[in-house]
Amino acid sequence: MAVAVVGLPAGLSLPEDFKQLKQMCLVPEDGSRSSLSAFEVLGRELVLYWRDLAPEQNIELNLDLISRVPGNYSGQASRAYLYYNPELKHWVEPLRVAITPKD
Numbered sequence: 001m002a003v004a005v006v007g008l009p010a011g012l013s014l015p016e017d018f019k020q021l022k023q024m025c026l027v028p029e030d031g032s033r034s035s036l037s038a039f040e041v042l043g044r045e046l047v048l049y050w051r052d053l054a055p056e057q058n059i060e061l062n063l064d065l066i067s068r069v070p071g072n073y074s075g076q077a078s079r080a081y082l083y084y085n086p087e088l089k090h091w092v093e094p095l096r097v098a099i100t101p102k103d
Contacts, residue, residue, distance in 0.1 A: 001083035007076030070101040
């Protein structure tokens, strides 16, 4: 199982119903793989799980977030790793966002 932990910048939040993430976890009617196996939210981090990935497979997920408060924010550094090898993490720079007030 592969895990990605995404640090969400303050000022942004996931929709409370998690509808988009739940939809990503559903198996398509054609029987192909879902784009995501499971997810959980731990504080300001979104944890994504995949049961199986092909070697060198790339996954791109588009996720809608809600901006709450204008300002410049950054999240915690994000990381990915195999579930049973957490000591071999791949770290990436924190996400940054600038939220401007609505006129």
